[in-house]
Amino acid sequence: xxxxxxxxxxxxxxxxxxxxxxxxxxxxxxxxxxxxxxxxxxxxxxxxxxxxxxxxxxxxxxxxxxxxxxxxxxxxxxxxxxxxxxxxxxxxxxxxxxxxxxxxxxxxxxxxxxxxxxxxxxxxxxxxxxxxxxxxxxxxxxxxxxxxxxxxxxxxxxxxxxxxxxxxxxxxxxxxxxxxxxxxxxxxxxxxxxxxxxxxxxxxxxxxxxxxxxxxxxxxxxxxxxxxxxxxxxxxxxxxxxxxxxxxxxxxxxxxxxxxxxxxxxxxxxxxxxxxxxxxxxxxxxxxxxxxxxxxxxxxxxxxxxxxxxxxxxxxxxxxxxxxxxxxxxxxxxxxxxxxxxxxxxxxxxxxxxxxxxxxxxxxxxxxxxxxxxxxxxxxxxxxxxxxxxxxxxxxxxxxxxxxxxxxxxxxxxxxxxxxxxxxxxxxxxxxxxxxxxxxxxxxxxxxxxxxxxxxxxxxxxxxxxxxxxxxxxxxxxxxxxxxxxxxxxxxxxxxxxxxxxxxxxxxxxxxxxxxxxxxxxxxxxxxxxxxxxxxxxxxxxxxxxxxxxxxxxxxxxxxxxxxxxxxxxxxxxxxxxxxxxxxxxxxxxxxxxxxxxxxxxxxxxxxxxxxxxxxxxxxxxxxxxxxxxxxxxxxxxx
Amino acid sequence: xxxxxxxxxxxxxxxxxxxxxxxxxxxxxxxxxxxxxxxxxxxxxxxxxxxxxxxxxxxxxxxxxxxxxxxxxxxxxxxxxxxxxxxxxxxxxxxxxxxxxxxxx
Numbered sequence: 231x232x233x234x235x236x237x238x239x240x241x242x243x244x245x246x247x248x249x250x251x252x253x254x255x256x257x258x259x260x261x262x263x264x265x266x267x268x269x270x271x272x273x274x275x276x277x278x279x280x281x282x283x284x285x286x287x288x289x290x291x292x293x294x295x296x297x298x299x300x301x302x303x304x305x306x307x308x309x310x311x312x313x314x315x316x317x318x319x320x321x322x323x324x325x326x327x328x329x330x331x332x333x334x335x336x337x338x339x340x341x342x343x344x345x346x347x348x349x350x351x352x353x354x355x356x357x358x359x360x361x362x363x364x365x366x367x368x369x370x371x372x373x374x375x376x377x378x379x380x381x382x383x384x385x386x387x388x389x390x391x392x393x394x395x396x397x398x399x400x401x402x403x404x405x406x407x408x409x410x411x412x413x414x415x416x417x418x419x420x421x422x423x424x425x426x427x428x429x430x431x432x433x434x435x436x437x438x439x440x441x442x443x444x445x446x447x448x449x450x451x452x453x454x455x456x457x458x459x460x461x462x463x464x465x466x467x468x469x470x471x472x473x474x475x476x477x478x479x480x481x482x483x484x485x486x487x488x489x490x491x492x493x494x495x496x497x498x499x500x501x502x503x504x505x506x507x508x509x510x511x512x513x514x515x516x517x518x519x520x521x522x523x524x525x526x527x528x529x530x531x532x533x534x535x536x537x538x539x540x541x542x543x544x545x546x547x548x549x550x551x552x553x554x555x556x557x558x559x560x561x562x563x564x565x566x567x568x569x570x571x572x573x574x575x576x577x578x579x580x581x582x583x584x585x586x587x588x589x590x591x592x593x594x595x596x597x598x599x600x601x602x603x604x605x606x607x608x609x610x611x612x613x614x615x616x617x618x619x620x621x622x623x624x625x626x627x628x629x630x631x632x633x634x635x636x637x638x639x640x641x642x643x644x645x646x647x648x649x650x651x652x653x654x655x656x657x658x659x660x661x662x663x664x665x666x667x668x669x670x671x672x673x674x675x676x677x678x679x680x681x682x683x684x685x686x687x688x689x690x691x692x693x694x695x696x697x698x699x700x701x702x703x704x705x706x707x708x709x710x711x712x713x714x715x716x717x718x719x720x721x722x723x724x725x726x727x728x729x730x731x732x733x734x735x736x737x738x739x740x741x742x743x744x745x746x747x748x749x750x751x752x753x754x755x756x757x758x759x760x761x762x763x764x765x766x767x768x769x770x771x772x773x774x775x776x777x778x779x780x781x782x783x784x785x786x787x788x789x790x791x792x793x794x795x796x797x798x799x800x801x802x803x804x805x806x807x808x809x810x811x812x813x814x815x816x817x818x819x820x821x822x823x824x825x826x827x828x829x830x831x832x833x834x835x836x837x838x839x840x841x842x843x844x845x846x847x848x849x850x851x852x853x854x855x856x857x858x859x860x861x862x863x864x865x866x867x868x869x
Numbered sequence: 870x871x872x873x874x875x876x877x878x879x880x881x882x883x884x885x886x887x888x889x890x891x892x893x894x895x896x897x898x899x900x901x902x903x904x905x906x907x908x909x910x911x912x913x914x915x916x917x918x919x920x921x922x923x924x925x926x927x928x929x930x931x932x933x934x935x936x937x938x939x940x941x942x943x944x945x946x947x948x949x950x951x952x953x954x955x956x957x958x959x960x961x962x963x964x965x966x967x968x969x970x971x972x973x974x
Contacts, residue, residue, distance in 0.1 A: 288911030320939050323913040351938060437903060472903055476910045511927045604942040608930035616944055617931060641904070707931050707944035708908050 232280040237315030239286030242343045245373040247283035258594035274383045290330040306424045311390040312338040318348035325483035333429040335395040340368040352494035359490040365396035401478040404466040408459040415455040436472045514605045525589045533582035544573035567749030574794030582666040587726045595717035614697025617707040619649040626656030630830040644702030660789035672806045819861040824854035886948035894953035901950035913937045
């Protein structure tokens with residue numbers, strides 16, 4: 231048995247998914263937070279069921295050249311039932327998608343989600359009436375609190391067994407005639423794209439460019455039939471065909487909404503007032519600076535207080551363990567290496583990583599990110615992009631991999647390319663750990679802040695250059711701004727844990743392995759050869775100790791490794807005893823800007839192709855070197 | 870209401886980017902191609918819909934509109950392609966008295 235969660239962006243599909251599957255799909259309060267689908271097996275009422283969480287789609291008609299992953303799954307996927315997740319507070323708009331989903335003629339039920347938000351907006355919905363209108367089961371849910379989900383899946387199992395689909399609501403006479411003529415032509419031609427002919431007909435008439443091309447390439451004879459139907463329709467209505475069909479659906483959806491819901495005056499209260507502050511023409515910018523600055527100081531303050539004592543503990547442990555081993559033996563070298571690696575991973579990385587991830591999760595779940603897109607739209611236009619690009623860039627502060635994947639929310643290929651490149655330049659949490667652990671800890675938080683500002687400056691300049699060089703249009707901002715919401719502590723913890731778990735299961739083994747490798751290299755004195763090979767860059771150009779050469783090589787695997795390996799390579803957790811302030815600054819600048827980690831390179835290659843990726847990798851090395859040298863000189867002049 | 874002296878005539882056509890804050894407007898025409906239109910349609914903005922301008926960012930920034938209970942940020946470029954009719958009605962988003970005291974820009 232396989233259920234598919236489908237619905238408009240930000241309607242709570244991933245929240246429902248996580249409730250049955252454990253926290254696996256990242257959720258956030260902005261449209262487009264899931265970009266690819268996640269599958270999980272879950273035990274529902276004693277039966278094993280596969281649940282698929284699809285990325286949100288506003289409509290099944292794509293105006294884009296490429297059809298989204300969610301749509302192709304819905305059209306061709308092998309599944310038993312669609313659970314259409316409807317945002318009750320936006321019933322009319324959500325029902326437009328529901329009507330399209332009904333046309334797929336698959337078994338389907340509706341989860342009427344966010345009933346609490348609808349209530350707050352003064353909307354009450356008669357679930358039974360909606361169920362009668364649609365002809366399929368409707369269950370009200372508040373997924374965030376887990377309400378109604380048991381009932382939802384009970385109904386889903388029941389309905390999937392029946393395997394029946396609901397009657398399809400009809401349009402006006404002219405549209406029905408056009409649909410009829412195109413769908414019978416489709417059937418005659420034997421065109422079968424896995425979806426009902428009527429659904430294909432509607433997509434062809436609406437001018438879904440991707441779908442049109444794929445059908446007409448195969449059946450060129452159909453093109454005149456569709457053109458004739460479109461012409462008839464446009465003559466009868468005096469509008470373009472796409473507006474007639476989507477307008478027809480809009481009218482049906484709103485008629486249903488009016489019959490099943492009652493609107494009272496909303497009680498928005500503090501959300502409305504806070505929004506005025508956050509989005510106000512004169513207060514919005516100031517609030518943004520205040521919020522981001524607060525995030526920075528909290529991460530630094532919390533991290534520093536925890537790091538100190540933890541490092542102390544590890545130092546004592548290392549001293550005791552290594553003291554018991556024969557000095558200079560292979561075992562002692564390895565043990566020392568592994569323990570240093572662990573010390574770096576636990577004592578230096580975690581104290582900054584955890585508050586940082588929590589802070590980012592709060593920004594995501596409150597719904598502040600789309601508001602940032604609104605405030606920064608203007609600025610982004612200056613560098614040839616628009617506000618929506620802010621979302622991938624901010625996500626880049628967490629991890630470059632999801633950031634680059636999230637560029638899919640952008641409409642044009644040009645914007646996706648530019649934003650993807652820029653996102654790779656944003657210091658991810660791993661690089662932030664280096665900034666906090668080296669620069670903020672030893673040189674002071676203002677120096678760390680200056681690195682972030684410098685990085686932003688570089689991103690702005692690079693963005694302007696790229697957007698001038700790359701042809702293509704940027705369509706401009708159209709973005710839904712969801713209501714502000716109070717993040718739930720459980721979701722925040724689950725979300726932080728999701729990233730942290732990856733750090734522990736992927737980074738720690740890698741870290742220990744790298745430590746062993748570095749230990750072995752040291753034992754065989756091979757590290758000197760590699761360090762010597764890199765010394766023209768590290769020593770001559772950057773003025774760093776030659777021991778850092780190895781750490782930069784390991785940093786390509788994961789950026790945290792540069793910090794951890796530095797601790798091991800220098801043989802002390804007090805890095806400032808060995809490196810000068812200027813060296814720490816130069817090293818950090820280089821680490822922030824040079825080649826993104828292997829995971830990022832892999833995802834870039836998948837999203838943008840190898841050519842762009844190789845180009846970006848080359849660019850990062852040149853820029854990292856230039857900026858680090860400039861930083862070295864500037865730092866020497868200032869201090 | 871204090872806004873009335875600013876409006877010329879009963880109903881006037883203008884583009885969405887020039888509509889004042891808290892002013893209600895009816896969408897007359899969405900220019901700018903199939904892509905933009907489809908995108909606005911899916912977010913609940915159709916020809917004939919009533920919408921309210923909630924906020925306007927300074928320096929030719931985007932406008933924030935409320936339509937059918939949803940808030941949508943629209944860049945100035947796109948907003949200038951949406952023709953609307955303004956009939957002088959002012960929506961109270963939360964509290965009419967306060968909304969009127971806030972100075973129109």
